[in-house]
Amino acid sequence: MYSIPGSTRQLDAESSRAVTAVQTEGPSPPAHGTSGHPLTVNEVLTQSQIESVMDELDRDLIGLVPVKQRIRDIAALLVIDQLRARIGLQAQSPSLHMSFTGNPGTGKTTVAMRMAQLLHRLGYVRKGHLVAVTRDDLVGQYIGHTAPKTKEILKKAMGGVLFIDEAYYLYRPENERDYGQESIEILLQVMENHRDDLVVILAGYKDRMDTFFQSNPGMSSRIAHHLDFPDYSQAELLLIGDRMLQEMSYQFGTGGRETFGEYLNRRLEQPHFANARSVRNALDRARLRQASRLFADRDRALTRDDLSTIESSDIRASRVFSPAA
């Protein structure tokens, strides 16, 4: 589990890699729920600076067209909600709990962090941090341990977003006395009573989440937005690779990108392919091979180009290209 205090620092859940800050202190949230003179949409957008979060989302994340569109729709709903509240139209605090479904590495955690920023800028959560957990963080091993664990996490997440990865593991019908149920009950209450200060995002595989919702109508009814994250195409994965290399100050040498494209084609056919996460892992291994290659040449003065180039051979040395694979 990790948390991002005040959104000053973002952590990548899977790689524990610190990502440079996208947002430091947010602007003061617009008055939410108070009445005043009518505002334009632009005034709210300027006040909240959410456009920059949405632009960053568009720019930094490859593909995800349906997800980006849904986020724009949600943002529009919230902005209009604020304009309604200002002139005294009925506007109860909207339910913002969400489910993010999709295969591993499709960007769910990454988008959840952006969502936390967005909700913060619009004044729906006080702090805008993200606390990412799994079943083990919420559920105890022994009787009496679950409630304090779940409450502790909820306390940490209050004022931000609680991201529960593989949320369906909370529900284990095969075990009658499973403590997961206890955690679910507490979550349900807090999702209802503190929905003006805590947004819960349940994440995981689509089919398992569907089954989970069928067996937990209480949870299902509290989720306002279901976002489905599609697998990336090979072309998108290649662009994601470009982006990742660029962020790490590397580039492909002659033919390197083509080889990486070929690598992706092969890798896509294999089991356990995890979308953008597999791209990151593959590039990490290529960097290892590049380092070993450079390391072996003890007497050469290494130029900037040498140090930053991933050669085609660094990729081709992957097991994915060996005949046995």
Ligand SMILES: Nc1ncnc2c1ncn2[C@@H]1O[C@H](COP(=O)(O)OP(=O)(O)O)[C@@H](O)[C@H]1O
């Ligand atoms: N659309 C994208 N564009 C660029 N990088 C991405 C994209 N989607 C995911 N990534 C990167 O891939 C990795 C895995 O993404 P993550 O959000 O952890 O996926 P998930 O939570 O769905 O398993 C992260 O390093 C993330 O930065």
Ligand SMILES: [Mg+2]
């Ligand atoms: Mg994740």
